[in-house]
Amino acid sequence: MTPEVKPQNPNFSSGPCSKRPGYDxxxxxxxxxxxxxxxxxxxxxxxxxxxxxxxxxxxxxxxxxxxxxxxxxxxxxxxxxxxxxxxxxxxxxxxxxxxxxxxxxxxxxxxxxxxxxxxxxxxxxxxxxxxxxxxxxxxxxxxxxxxxxxxxxxxxxxxxxxxxxxxxxxxxxxxxxxxxxxxxxxxxxxxxxxxxxxxxxxxxxxxxxxxxxxxxxxxxxxxxxxxxxxxxxxxxxxxxxxxxxxxxxxxxxxxxxxxxxxIGGTDKAIEKSEANLAVLSKFVTDTPWIDFLAQSPETRSNTSVCFSLKLDDYETKQFIKLLADAGVAYDIGAYRDAPAGLRIWCGSTVEASDLTALLPWLDWAYAQVAR
CATH class of the missing domain: 3.40.640.10 (Type I PLP-dependent aspartate aminotransferase-like (Major domain))
Structure with missing residues (x-):
């Protein structure tokens, strides 16, 4: 079923990155x-x-x-x-x-x-x-x-x-x-x-x-x-x-x-980014069709978080397009020179609540495109 709750901020681009919460x-x-x-x-x-x-x-x-x-x-x-x-x-x-x-x-x-x-x-x-x-x-x-x-x-x-x-x-x-x-x-x-x-x-x-x-x-x-x-x-x-x-x-x-x-300085910004990564880490642990591109946890980025999917290149493109068309995740495709997959920004300007809201949509998009 289509999830009911969307991220309030769907900007998960890895550069330029999302504006800070409350930006005006x-x-x-x-x-x-x-x-x-x-x-x-x-x-x-x-x-x-x-x-x-x-x-x-x-x-x-x-x-x-x-x-x-x-x-x-x-x-x-x-x-x-x-x-x-x-x-x-x-x-x-x-x-x-x-x-x-x-x-x-x-x-x-x-x-x-x-x-x-x-x-x-x-x-x-x-x-x-x-x-x-x-x-x-x-x-x-x-x-x-x-x-x-x-x-x-x-x-x-x-x-x-x-x-x-x-x-x-x-x-x-x-x-x-x-x-x-x-x-x-x-x-x-x-x-x-x-x-x-x-x-x-x-x-x-x-x-x-x-x-x-x-x-x-x-x-x-x-x-x-x-x-x-x-x-x-x-x-x-x-x-x-x-x-x-x-x-x-x-x-x-x-x-x-x-x-x-x-928000309390750079240490707090780092904590916020690491907490964001933890939201996605739990999802990967619980989800069989997605994995981190970086296999070693100690070298895993907490900003530009990259994923491989159990989808072919065409299905991956459709997956990304579905999420963008739904207005829940923009600019999350892997970098053009990198293996096909996802790249979701988790820096401190992204809210953990938006990442949490995104996760059911990832499951939804996978169900739409997986053969």
Whole structure:
């Protein structure tokens, strides 16, 4: 039978992600709109977003936070093009974006001394095999595979290389060992449901030291430049962005940061996301036709939760379409490069009550399409 109760919020996309509960566009602080981002009011708004990010994430005092162009992709590209070259590079890739960074490193930057640690969708490579004397590039959470790094124990405290971490769907949702990470990137539109086109770049003192002591042999476009005359451009980390940002997006991000603070901070946001995963975990335990793509519980993402179904590709497409047409779940198909299945966002901006309401609809859709 068709379920009677629908999720109040059917937005389960893995990026851009659902807006926070109670979000109201009319309540954004729009005093910066129509003003220069370089005016005092614009710089103050950008600086507040930077400072609040650092405070809420409890970053080390000497880490720097900057707002950069082009989402997490721009932040990662900026890190790779500025920092890689002086040391061998270990690249860990187990899903689409990690493989993109591998392509950049080997085919665009054309670095020769590169080791690759790869795994298929749903699996994690043996990270302990990475060399602490090398630079290490990896994603913390594989958004397209539903596989996360369980901890940072494999990263050496006395490492000589830099750890460059794409953490776009992990920041604000998973505990992060900041002292083990030298470069961290993320985007607003993932865990916090912010608007797109802006990235966040976090640098440790070791990363800054590399920037100021190493000049890449390749040209860097203006939008990537983090140094001038061999010194870090400090303004990027104080609210003076490289190019013109959307101040409406900045106001939207600030709204999300204020919400995280209001619910009790990042720890509470993490708890909320983990509780959401628990709702789906029980359903998988009780349901024979669905399983996690990530088989190992300790590497199972609590944000971009990926599933395999006992359906063929055509049936899976029909399953997803039925739920969207019914207005109960939008954008839950697996990423285009991943195996056919589902991907349901469980970050803190999603309510457990909506996930609970979704579950009978999943059973209903399966009954409609299974042969």
């Amino acid at each position: 566009l009319q309540k954004l602080n729009t005093e910066t709109l129509g003003r220069s981002h370089r005016a005092a009011v614009g710089k103050a708004a950008l600086k507040k977003a930077i400072d609040d990010t650092k405070t809420l994430l409890d970053l080390p005092e000497d880490y720097l936070v900057g707002i950069v162009p082009a989402s997490d992709t721009g932040a990662m590209e900026m890190a790779l093009w500025n920092l890689l070259g002086p040391k061998p590079v270990d690249v860990c890739a187990w899903e689409s974006f990690g493989k993109e960074w591998l392509t950049d490193i080997t085919k665009q930057l054309k670095l020769d001394n590169v080791r690759t640690f790869e795994a298929g969708y749903g699996e994690l490579p043996d990270l302990s095999q990475t060399n602490p004397d090398h630079d290490i590039v990896f994603t913390w959470n594989g958004t397209t595979s539903g596989v996360k790094v369980p901890d940072g124990d494999w990263i050496k405290d006395d490492r000589q290389g830099l750890t460059i971490c794409d953490a776009t769907s992990a920041v604000f949702a998973m505990p992060m060992p900041w002292e083990k990470l030298d470069v961290i990137t993320f985007s607003w539109q993932k865990v916090l449901g912010g608007e797109g086109a802006h990235g966040v770049l976090i640098l440790s003192p070791r990363a800054v030291a590399r920037l100021e002591s190493y000049q890449p042999s390749w040209p860097l476009p203006k939008i990537f430049r983090l140094t001038k005359a061999g010194k870090l451009i400090n303004g990027i980390f104080e609210g003076a962005t490289i190019n013109t940002p959307s101040m409406l997006c900045v106001a939207d991000y600030q709204d999300a940061l204020d919400w995280v603070e209001a």
